[in-house]
Amino acid sequence: MSQLHDTIESVDNEAVLLVGHGSRREKSNEQVRELAAMLEDRLEIPVDAAFLELAEPAIEDGIEGLAAAVDSITVVQLSLFAASHVKNDVPLAVQRARSTHEAEINNGAHLGIHPAIVDLLDDRARAVESDLGVDREEDEIAVVVCGRGSSDPDANADLHKLARLLHEGRDFSTVEASFIGITEPTLDDSLSTLAKQRPDAVVVVPYMLGDGVLTGRIREWTDDFDAEYPYVDALAGDPLGTDSRLLDVLGDRWQEARTDSVEMSCDTCKYKVDLTGYEEDTGGARAMLRALTHQETHADRSDVDDEPHTHDAPEKHVAVCTNQTCAADGAPAVLEGLRQAARDSEQCDARITRSSCLGRCGEGPIVAVYPENVWYGGVNADDTERIVSSHLDRDRIVSDLVDQTL
Structure with missing residues (x-):
């Protein structure tokens, strides 16, 4: 049961920023x-929406819009699972905002696993059963919970856990987790496997927030399966949408963030521990650099709105630490010097951005060059032209400035 079903503490001068992914499909942004x-009505405090990408306002702009009017802002993430956006992009944006605003900024967790979501999925399955004219207490019904899929094993594992929780205590013959792409098993594979079990019906529940390209693909693949296997009735249901039970989850994540009780699954996070097949992802600095590159390099995909996005990355990405210590040592001048030298160069293909603390306080200003993972330390404005002309233009590391390599 949601913590909001209990008495909510009195809230003074506080606001919430609800962060969605963002889409070129405006209907998806309107859902956020x-x-x-709806959350503003529930909490009775201001709640604004912001987006990771592809829509406005961005997180930093959303925080800025609230910071002048309140003393405390809680960022609540409208993300289903904890993949790179949750673990890298949102914390990076929050940390940047903390360095420029006096308001307290709390960062909440993703939606994750929650009893209200299990109940919501159960209702989505029941709706499909009704459309098919079957009854789980009398017929053999298999359920497939289909997610988008991620390159983060932690996020993929949570979909399997959610599917198992949906199976527990309910009269389904089986409940399987499946994915539309990126990882396996794919929906096609799961449906083909279930056909061999010859259930009376297969119910496919899209585990997504909005109704877009990917949910359309889920329905298409399910319809193809239904036509290919006439002895099994199959139908795909609706995504989560704006069901009020999501407010129970969001409200709990808000309470956790503002009371310093956020819990993340760090024991199985590929950025924290060595997982077989993901060894190169371990390490917060690498994750941060990938997050910076990800934010800066989304390609324009005007042809397909919610297609899993591709990237048109520059050859290099440069991050300049502009946190308090490095800023005092001249980081702003280094940042501007690098940008000016890059503009003057005819060869340089690099994006140069500021970053939050890189954990090398007292050795900066720190300049990190990706993908080589070369960090320069003690950089001053006079060094910037050398970094551009040697490293960014000609791939020649400026050895006397190297602080560390990752």
Whole structure:
């Protein structure tokens, strides 16, 4: 049961920023704004919406819009699972905002595993059963919970856990987790495997927030399966949408963040521990650099709105630490010097951005060059032209400035 079913502590001068992914499909963005309005009614404090990418306002702009009017802002993430956006991009944006605003900024967790979501999935399955004219207490019904899929094993594992929780205590013959792409098993594979079990019906529940390209693909693949296997009735249901039970989850994540009780699954996070097949992802600095590159290099995909996005990355990405210590040592001048030298160069293909603390306080300003993972320390404005002309233009590391390599 949601913590909001209990008495909510009195809230003074506080606001919430609900962060969605963002889409070129405006209907998906409106869903985030609708949930923000619903959450505002529930919490009785201001709630604004912001987006990771592809829509406005960005997280930093959303925080800026609230910071002048309140003393405390809690960022609540409208993300299903904890993959790179949750673990890298949102914390990076929050840390940047903390360095420029006096308001307290709390960062909440993703939606994750929650009893309200299990109940919501159960209702989505029941709706499909009704459309098919079957009854789980009398018929053999298999359920497939289909997610988008991620390169983060932690996120993929949570979908399997959610599927198992949906199976427990309910009269389904089986409940399987499946994915539309990126990882396995794919929906096609899962449906083909279930056909061999000859259930009376297969119910496919899209585990997504909005109804877009990917949910359309899930329905298409399910319809193809239904036509290919006439002895099994199959139908795909609706995504989560703006069901009010999501407010129970969002409200709990808000309470956790503002009371310093956020819990993340760090024991199985590929950025924290060595997992077989993901060894190169371990290490917060690498994750941060990948997050910076990800934010800066989304390609324009005007042809397909919610297609899993591709990237048109520059050859190099440069991050300049502008946190308090490095800033006092001249980091702003280093940042501007690098940008000016890059503009003057005819060869340089690099994006140069500021970053939050890189953990080398007292040895900066720190300049990190990706993908080589070369960190320069003690850089001053006079060094910037050398870094551009040697490293960024000609791949020649400026050895006397190297602080460390990752």
